[in-house]
Amino acid sequence: MPGELTDIIALSLRVTGLALLISSLIGIPLGALAGLRRFIGRRLLMLILYTGMGFPPVVVGLFVYLLLSRNGWLSGLPTEFLPSLFTPAAMVFAQTILSLPLVAGLTAAAVMAVDPNLRLQVRALGASQVQAAWTILGEARAGVLVAVIAGFGSIISEVGAVMMVGGNIAGHTRVLTTAIVLETSKGNFDLALALGGVLLGLSFLANFALLTLQGKTLDP
């Protein structure tokens, strides 16, 4: 299945990459907001984020399934803007929900760890709200990078959600993790192991890329 295998790898990377991109674009600003500003509902937001970090993928999968299915929670409402079940878009949707709390929660924790004295100094030097948030995110960059890596780790190896909302359809929504489950259940352990190796290798490469992208950030 070499042709099929490259399709599976490509889809895994596309789904997880897109979900990570979306959850970073939303989660990093959201985390900065939760970490830096005082507003009503901030504690509740943090609670939701921290709880969301430990969401079991199958439960998220179930929620998204019910949300997206035709007879589900949103039936009767205009749902054009939501993806259909058993499509890669539905998988991206579920994985975004899975990784968002990690990215946002760890970003919030990282910016909160920045010296409050420095936060004050930045404002004293004339930073606007947005400039101050941007500067503090820069100071917390090592922690923000960890947030993104944790978000990636939580979804690249996740099987429950993509299985439920994607359906593991060959050539359409099959990704590495669902393929591993399938091959294992069929008794094709060698193939399952090989797929597992590919998954590990991809994860390693992606993390390596993220780290080098940030260059000297993690130097002491």
Next chain:
Amino acid sequence: MTALYQLTDLAQEYDGRRVLDLPALEIQPGELLAVLGPSGAGKSTLLRLLNFLETPTRGNIAFDGQTYTASQPPPLAVRRRITTVFQRPALLNRSVAENIAYGLGLRGVPNPHEQITALLERVGLDELADAPARTLSGGEAQRVALARALALRPDVLLLDEPTANLDPYNVNLIEEIIQQHRAATQATAVLVTHNVFQARRLADRVALLLNGQLVEIAPRQQFFDHPTDPRTRAFIQGEMVY
């Protein structure tokens, strides 16, 4: 002459504890007001309020003819006329030169390279321009923080113990820089210091803050030679001994 700052009925409380209580205080444009007082008197709190970094529990601050309150904070453009050099220097995890350029960058000033080089030379740190700020000694960091503030040419310069970690040579250097800067820019300055001699050397007026209250405020000569409050006398003498 109208005052640059007019503080009215100003109070600041933290967790219900009043740390600053100023029925009235005026700061004149162009003057250097030295604020003396023991640890915990509320000196740094006063500077944070003057820089509009926190809102007072009670009262209001008029700056340059405009009154600001908790519900009506000053716009960014007004805040940018004021800056503080903090007691504990807070530098960004960047190079020394980038730290000094930071405030200018916020204001969209392009390429302030020459200005930064000049400032670095002025504070005696030109060789450290590219050094990461986190490797600096305490005194070096303090000088970078001062240079970073001066780069902005603020109308109001708030200095919180700017020479606390420095040796006599650098204390002298910093005092000279402050004087020169004032002469060149007509900036108003509030200098918080433990050092009575420094207040004597630099101030136009001197204030003594005790337990959040203004005990005495007077022109320098009068403050040191004819203090009206016995606590002022005691404070000056106590400091003299040490």
